[in-house]
Amino acid sequence: MDLDIKYSIEKDTQTYINFVYNFKSFKHGRIDIQAILLSKLEPKLQNIITSAENEDAAYKGVFDYLTQMYNENPKLIEDSISKLKTTWEKVGANIVYFLEFLYKKPFPFERVTAYLTTNNIFPYNYEQKYFYANYKYISSQLSTAKHELNHFMFYYYYGSLKDKLGNEKYELLKEAVTFFSNPDQEGKPNELPLRELFKSKLWGSFDEAVSAGAKHLLE
Numbered sequence: 001m002d003l004d005i006k007y008s009i010e011k012d013t014q015t016y017i018n019f020v021y022n023f024k025s026f027k028h029g030r031i032d033i034q035a036i037l038l039s040k041l042e043p044k045l046q047n048i049i050t051s052a053e054n055e056d057a058a059y060k061g062v063f064d065y066l067t068q069m070y071n072e073n074p075k076l077i078e079d080s081i082s083k084l085k086t087t088w089e090k091v092g093a094n095i096v097y098f099l100e101f102l103y104k105k106p107f108p109f110e111r112v113t114a115y116l117t118t119n120n121i122f123p124y125n126y127e128q129k130y131f132y133a134n135y136k137y138i139s140s141q142l143s144t145a146k147h148e149l150n151h152f153m154f155y156y157y158y159g160s161l162k163d164k165l166g167n168e169k170y171e172l173l174k175e176a177v178t179f180f181s182n183p184d185q186e187g188k189p190n191e192l193p194l195r196e197l198f199k200s201k202l203w204g205s206f207d208e209a210v211s212a213g214a215k216h217l218l219e
């Protein structure tokens with residue numbers, strides 16, 4: 001699988017609009033997530049977001065701010081892109097192999113894009129096969145990549161569970177199975193019972209664990 005690594009001011013701006021100005025996703029028990037994300041930003045950027053009259057104004061304000069930040073030091077992000085490229089060439093195949101070994105199925109896509117973001121949340125778009133990753137830290141980028149590529153495999157191989165579980169539970173199960181690829185991550189609060197279930201025994205296969213997780217959600 002090839003990973004394209006890019007930075008787009010438009011794409012970066014979108015994360016602030018979708019998750020800080022609004023919150024256009026399931027919270028999975030994350031209380032005050034929007035306020036927490038806001039509090040992590042530079043005061044000037046916080047002010048742009050909180051004082052915007054509407055979404056368009058917020059978009060323009062954030063876009064201009066990020067453009068200025070980028071132009072002040074374009075090397076910061078460009079260097080980060082080349083560092084991640086070099087690292088991915090060394091370890092990317094191992095990450096993909098790890099996921100294939102977990103699922104016992106091939107990784108189904110040839111090309112995925114990673115957009116670096118200055119924000120502190122890393123959403124993804126399965127239809128367009130891209131995910132966001134931290135713009136600075138390689139260890140965070142690699143663990144995000146493993147987490148999001150796990151999602152892409154889950155959507156591909158377990159899409160049929162969506163009708164059975166309904167969207168919110170299906171999404172929760174998709175998050176909770178990252179326990180197997182990213183045991184170092186805490187997970188979202190609502191994942192806890194599923195993570196406890198996954199931890200409770202050694203599963204014969206990933207399929208078996210996913211079925212048990214689905215069954216638990218329907219109880």
Ligand SMILES: [Zn+2]
Pocket residue numbers: 147151175178
């Ligand atoms: Zn996730």
